[in-house]
Amino acid sequence: LGPWAHGEARYGGIPDWIVDAMPTRSNDPEYMGHVEKLYAEIGAQINGLLWKDGGPVVGVQLENEYNIRGEGRGEAHISELKKLALKAGMDVPLYTVTGWDRTVYPSGEVTPVFGGYPDEPWATSMKELPPKETHAFRFDTRVSGDLGAQTKANALGTAETDKDKVPFLGAEYGPGLPAMYRRRTLVSPDDIAAMLPVQLGSGVNLFGYYMFHGGRNPVGTGGTGLEESTLSGGYNDTPRISYDFQAPLGPDGQQRPVLTKLRPFHYFLRDYGAQLATMTVRQPERSPANPADLQTPRWSVRSRGDSGFLFFNNHVRQYAMGPQVGVRFEVQLPGGAVTLPSAPVDIPNGAYFVWPINLDLDGVKVRYATAQPVTRVDARGQGLVHVFSVTTGLPAEFALPDGARTLKPGAELHRIGTAQDRAVSVLLLPPDQLAQLQVMEVAGQRRLVFSEQQAWVADGKLQLRGLATQPLRAAIFPALPKPAAAGLSVQQDGLLQRLELAADTTEPTLQTAVVRQARTAPKVLKGGLANAAVQPIPEAFATAATWSLKLPAQLAPNADDVLLELDFAGDIGRVFDGVRMLDDWYYNGQRWQIGLKQFKLKPGQALKLSVLPLRADAPIYIDAAHRPSFAAGQTQVAELRSARLLPIRRVSIAP
Numbered sequence: 001l002g003p004w005a006h007g008e009a010r011y012g013g014i015p016d017w018i019v020d021a022m023p024t025r026s027n028d029p030e031y032m033g034h035v036e037k038l039y040a041e042i043g044a045q046i047n048g049l050l051w052k053d054g055g056p057v058v059g060v061q062l063e064n065e066y067n068i069r070g071e072g073r074g075e076a077h078i079s080e081l082k083k084l085a086l087k088a089g090m091d092v093p094l095y096t097v098t099g100w101d102r103t104v105y106p107s108g109e110v111t112p113v114f115g116g117y118p119d120e121p122w123a124t125s126m127k128e129l130p131p132k133e134t135h136a137f138r139f140d141t142r143v144s145g146d147l148g149a150q151t152k153a154n155a156l157g158t159a160e161t162d163k164d165k166v167p168f169l170g171a172e173y174g175p176g177l178p179a180m181y182r183r184r185t186l187v188s189p190d191d192i193a194a195m196l197p198v199q200l201g202s203g204v205n206l207f208g209y210y211m212f213h214g215g216r217n218p219v220g221t222g223g224t225g226l227e228e229s230t231l232s233g234g235y236n237d238t239p240r241i242s243y244d245f246q247a248p249l250g251p252d253g254q255q256r257p258v259l260t261k262l263r264p265f266h267y268f269l270r271d272y273g274a275q276l277a278t279m280t281v282r283q284p285e286r287s288p289a290n291p292a293d294l295q296t297p298r299w300s301v302r303s304r305g306d307s308g309f310l311f312f313n314n315h316v317r318q319y320a321m322g323p324q325v326g327v328r329f330e331v332q333l334p335g336g337a338v339t340l341p342s343a344p345v346d347i348p349n350g351a352y353f354v355w356p357i358n359l360d361l362d363g364v365k366v367r368y369a370t371a372q373p374v375t376r377v378d379a380r381g382q383g384l385v386h387v388f389s390v391t392t393g394l395p396a397e398f399a400l401p402d403g404a405r406t407l408k409p410g411a412e413l414h415r416i417g418t419a420q421d422r423a424v425s426v427l428l429l430p431p432d433q434l435a436q437l438q439v440m441e442v443a444g445q446r447r448l449v450f451s452e453q454q455a456w457v458a459d460g461k462l463q464l465r466g467l468a469t470q471p472l473r474a475a476i477f478p479a480l481p482k483p484a485a486a487g488l489s490v491q492q493d494g495l496l497q498r499l500e501l502a503a504d505t506t507e508p509t510l511q512t513a514v515v516r517q518a519r520t521a522p523k524v525l526k527g528g529l530a531n532a533a534v535q536p537i538p539e540a541f542a543t544a545a546t547w548s549l550k551l552p553a554q555l556a557p558n559a560d561d562v563l564l565e566l567d568f569a570g571d572i573g574r575v576f577d578g579v580r581m582l583d584d585w586y587y588n589g590q591r592w593q594i595g596l597k598q599f600k601l602k603p604g605q606a607l608k609l610s611v612l613p614l615r616a617d618a619p620i621y622i623d624a625a626h627r628p629s630f631a632a633g634q635t636q637v638a639e640l641r642s643a644r645l646l647p648i649r650r651v652s653i654a655p
Contacts, residue, residue, distance in 0.1 A: 001042060001085060003035055006064050008178055008238045009217070009226045025063070027072035027080050036084050043088030050092055059094030060085055061171070062110060067102045067157060075106040075158075082109060096171065099159035100143050112159040113208065115172025116144040116199065118191040118317045121180040122236050124532040126621050128318045134173075134195050135316045136291040137300045138202045139283045142168055171208035173199060175258060176246030181237035182533035183621040184588035187246060187317065193261035194315035194352040200265075201300040201311025201354075203281040207269065214247040216583060223581065229535065230528030237528075237535035239572075239584045252561060252595030253465075254648075255454045260435040264389055267375040267439050268354065272309075279304045282331075291316075297324050297347075306335040306358045313352040321349045331357060340368040341397045342404050348393045361386045364417035364424045367399035371407075371428060375439050377446050379478045383423030385413060387448065389434045396428055409433075411475075411495045427477075427495075436475075443480055443655035450475040450496070461652040464501075468559055468649035472501045485653045501651055508562070508645040511550040518545035518638040521571070521613040524620065533619045535572075541612055545570070545638040549607040551596075556647035561597040563646040568592070569628045570611035570638040571618065577607055587614060589626025593646075613638035 004012035004025055011019045022030045049055035062081040068074065082095050097105045099112025116134035123129060133144060143159055175192050177185050199207065219225050219241060228234035244251055248259035269276070279302035288296040299312040310329060314321045326344040330337055338357050356373050359366045362384045371388040379385050390396050396407045400416055407414045411433070413425035427448075429437065436450040442457050449455045451474040453466030462480070464472045476483075479497035483490055489500045521543045527534045549564070556562050566573065566585075573585040575594060582599060585592045601607075613636035614620075614628065622628075628637045 001039060001060050001062060001081075001090075002064065003038060004064050004066070006228075008180075008228050008236065008243070010228050010232045010234065012064065013226075025066070025068055025073070025077070026070075027077050032080065032084070035081070036087070039084045039088040039090070043085075043090050047089065050090070052091060057092060059092050059096055059111075060090050061096045061098070061113070063097060065098050065101055065103065067104055069104060074104045078105045079109060094169075096169070098171065099157070099162075102157035103159060105158050107158055107162055107165065111166050111169060112142075112162060113169045113171035113206070114142050114144065114159075114204075115170055115174070115208070115210065116195065117174035117177060118187050118195060119177060119185040121177050121183045121185050122530075123183055124530050125183070126619060128624075131291040131294065131316045131319050133291045135198055135298075135313060136288055137198055137283075137298055137311070137313075139281065139287070139300075142203075167205050168203040169206040169208070170199060170204045171206075172210040173207060174245075175209045175212055175248050175262060176214070176244075176256075178245050179239055179242060179586045179588065181535045181586060182530070182619070184586055184623075185621070186588045186590055186623050186626055189256075189258040189261040190315055190350060190352075191317040192258050193265070194313050196262070196265045197311040197352050197354050198298070198313050200269075200276070201281070201302060201309075201313075203302070205277045211243070211245040211247045213249040213253075214244040214251040216241050216251050217243055219581065230530075233529070235529045239586060241581065241584050242586075244585075244590075246590065250593060252563065252593065252598075253454075254563065254593060254595075263437065264372070264374050264434055265354075267387075267437075268373060271375050272373060275304075275307070276302060276309060279308060282308075294319060294321055297327065299329070301331055301357070303331070303333060303357070306333045307360075308333070308357045310340075310355045310357060311353075312347070312355070314347055315350045315352050323348050333358070338368055340399070341370045341395075342399075345370070345394050351391060351393065353391045355391075361416070361426075362419040362424045364419070365401060366416075369396070369398045370394055371396040371398070374429070374434070374437070375448075377439075377448060377478070380445070382413065382478065383415075383425055384419060385425050385427050387427045387429065387437075389429045390431070392431055398426065411477075411493075413495065445478065447480070448477045450477075458652070461654050463650060463652055465560060465648065465650040468503065468505045468556065468647040469507050470503050472649070472651055474499045480653075480655045483653050483655060485651055488653060499653065504649060505556055505559070505647055508552045508554070508556055508647065510552070510564075510643050510645045511548075512640065512643050513548045513550070514545075515548050515608065516544070516546040518611070518613045518636070519543040521615055521636055521638075524571075524615060524618040526619060536612065541572075541574075541610060544574075544610040544612045545640075546611075547609045547640055547643075549575075549609055549643060551601060551603065551605050551607070551645075553603045555596070555601070555603055555645070558649070559597075559647040560650040561595045561648045563648060564594045564596055564607075565642075565644045565646055566592045566594075566609065567641040567643075568609070568611050568639065569614065569641065571614040571620075572612040574610045575607055576610065577601065577605070582607070588622060596645075609640065609643070611638045611640065 006012045095110045225240035282301040324347040374387040377385045409428045409430035417424045438449045438455045475496040616630040
């Protein structure tokens with residue numbers, strides 16, 4: 001609800017005219033009068049959507065990263081915000097506040113929520129950061145390190161003393177990272193996904209993301225944006241428009257590789273979350289002393305009675321973890337010890353997983369498995385199928401009532417028992433199939449859809465979305481009754497029903513031409529609240545290199561969208577339609593994509609790309625793998641490596 005919501009917005013999203021006229025983030029009567037109007041409007045817009053009315057809204061968050069103390073502030077301010085929320089009709093089960101960076105709130109009135117990121121683009125360091133606590137199990141505190149609060153506090157926050165009073169809920173685990181001028185981190189899918197077993201194994205019972213879908217911020221008619229900046233007193237400089245966030249879904253809905261790593265954990269939580277939520281965290285006898293300990297095995301167990309899950313992580317961003325050699329786990333439970341696996345294994349660098357202990361699979365008790373449970377499918381005539389994924393580099397051992405069996409991954413069912421005269425089987429997926437797995441209800445039945453493209457269900461039909469220059473393919477289990485779409489090829493291949501539609505277009509031609517050569521960019525200055533690199537002033541862009549990007553006369557008229565993909569090296573990129581800025585980008589090594597459909601451009605129209613040179617001496621952190629190489633004597637770089645148009649199509653398949 002805010003009013004301070006941040007999101008890398010100027011003044012946390014509080015309007016300039018409020019900040020100019022009165023004190024904010026306190027119980028000042030004039031300010032609270034405006035807050036009451038804001039909350040009343042929000043309450044009216046979500047009327048009928050609350051949990052008590054059968055809707056999806058189970059909670060509201062008050063303020064954000066609030067650690068300000070003093071008269072009319074602190075706990076008193078949060079209490080007053082809650083009263084205004086109730087007055088506005090927002091009667092919900094949960095009233096939350098962010099719990100990190102020494103936040104303060106009235107204990108018992110609200111519930112803290114937590115988060116974490118695998119790096120800190122808001123930091124000031126020009127080097128790789130020490131190993132982050134988000135990749136280390138937490139047994140003593142729920143509060144992560146620096147999450148970038150705009151205000152600082154000296155005393156301990158309320159969340160530090162509330163640990164045993166409230167559930168462990170997450171609201172801001174980063175599936176990507178925001179773009180900030182001085183520190184441009186580009187995280188890998190494994191950097192993100194490895195956080196999940198760690199946080200779940202530390203007791204998190206609500207896994208909330210920020211941001212799951214990237215976006216763009218609006219710009220006013222005069223070109224003014226909402227961005228936080230050092231010029232407006234903010235701690236960070238951020239792009240005017242782009243809020244890509246390296247998110248699992250890009251600003252134009254495009255699927256990113258990190259999503260394929262996250263989905264198996266989401267499916268696990270959907271099918272096993274209710275069971276997991278009741279389980280208590282168990283700390284091993286020996287665990288790392290701190291996040292910088294890269295030798296001691298990182299693991300935990302959550303259990304209730306004799307059932308549980310073992311969580312393990314051997315991945316830390318930018319740090320090689322040595323293989324854990326000759327590993328066996330012993331877990332003491334009320335019914336006796338469970339030792340797994342049957343023989344020691346070597347767990348490689350980069351591995352992270354969840355293994356079940358005494359898991360009931362429709363009446364078949366699995367004492368343990370060295371494979372990760374993912375989901376369950378009622379395949380009707382083919383029985384009840386439990387989907388697992390292999391742990392890379394390790395055998396998949398299942399300790400079953402009739403003895404231990406090592407299963408091989410692939411598109412085949414391994415029968416492990418019977419439930420009410422129906423077969424109970426395991427489908428064990430290798431990494432490539434797991435990455436394509438999407439689970440959905442279609443034609444009245446839960447099905448597994450394996451596809452490199454995005455897949456979902458709308459209006460009762462299976463939707464596939466991907467590059468129009470490539471075939472669209474999906475493999476389905478259980479098979480659809482009568483899949484139909486223009487040009488659709490259907491073939492049964494053992495367990496899987498394979499669907500394919502041929503590519504329907506070629507890549508449109510984008511004509512590029514140099515308009516202006518780069519001039520010498522001004523030196524990047526340090527300053528602001530962070531005393532770090534500050535984004536150059538607007539006049540600095542007079543030194544930018546400029547290219548014309550001319551669209552073809554026919555811009556894939558049948559496409560769902562056309563992505564302009566730019567690969568450039570420089571400091572800041574901007575794309576213009578005339579003098580209207582369409583998007584902007586801080587160079588970090590990630591390819592920049594812009595969906596063009598939203599702008600309603602004319603055939604043959606010319607856009608303009610402007611790239612401010614990146615100086616070799618700029619005090620800016622860019623991951624070593626992506627930082628441009630400067631030749632001897634080279635002082636700056638501003639180059640366009642490639643520019644492409646990628647047509648995207650969407651196909652509906654009747655089941």
